[in-house]
Amino acid sequence: DVKVTQSSRYLVKRTGEKVFLECVQDMDHENMFWYRQDPGLGLRLIYFSYDVKMKEKGDIPEGYSVSREKKERFSLILESASTNQTSMYLCASSVQANTEAFFGQGTRLTVV
Amino acid sequence: RKEVEQDPGPFNVPEGATVAFNCTYSNSASQSFFWYRQDCRKEPKLLMSVYSSGNEDGRFTAQLNRASQYISLLIRDSKLSDSATYLCVVNLPTGNQFYFGTGTSLTVIP
Numbered sequence: 285d286v287k288v289t290q291s292s293r294y295l296v297k298r299t300g301e302k303v304f305l306e307c308v309q310d311m312d313h314e315n316m317f318w319y320r321q322d323p324g325l326g327l328r329l330i331y332f333s334y335d336v337k338m339k340e341k342g343d344i345p346e347g348y349s350v351s352r353e354k355k356e357r358f359s360l361i362l363e364s365a366s367t368n369q370t371s372m373y374l375c376a377s378s379v380q381a382n383t384e385a386f387f388g389q390g391t392r393l394t395v396v
Numbered sequence: 397r398k399e400v401e402q403d404p405g406p407f408n409v410p411e412g413a414t415v416a417f418n419c420t421y422s423n424s425a426s427q428s429f430f431w432y433r434q435d436c437r438k439e440p441k442l443l444m445s446v447y448s449s450g451n452e453d454g455r456f457t458a459q460l461n462r463a464s465q466y467i468s469l470l471i472r473d474s475k476l477s478d479s480a481t482y483l484c485v486v487n488l489p490t491g492n493q494f495y496f497g498t499g500t501s502l503t504v505i506p
Binding site: 317319324325326327329332342374376378382383384385386387388389390392 | 430
């Protein structure tokens, strides 16, 4: 079974803090994604990566950056956390284009 | 215009009922289609892929209508355990992006 693991289930951070969300997948998938999920808005793509050190902006990249130094790990960075970044963050991976995505368990981030 | 749109519901149906969800997509060149299921406070999980010829998995049937640009999910003989949010997902021609509908909430009532 594919396993996508996010480092934390719940996080509480203060406004202005730099926040790191880590995601690791164990199936050698090429593609990795970061989404945020908010009530009424569904899942929105923040960034994705199709290869090591490659990254592409999604629909809502502002206030975020990513890092993919190794194939199995994709990190999401909130440079200076703000209260409007309180959300559920979901990491996903897929083996190639047009195949299904597998999700991590999600990180519920609260910025106070 | 959203890439993927679906009726948010909620759908409240009795056990044993048949329920159908539709989802429309805006890009006619979309390549891959999926239905995901998401339980409360959990991550989305693949329910089934949607093929051009339609496909069935037990009580679940998925259909794709390219001409009208919609996909559907039919659940027969609903069980209490089917209560969840069902997400429609479309993969765009660029291949590396998935677009999600906002989800349709289903509650199966005893």
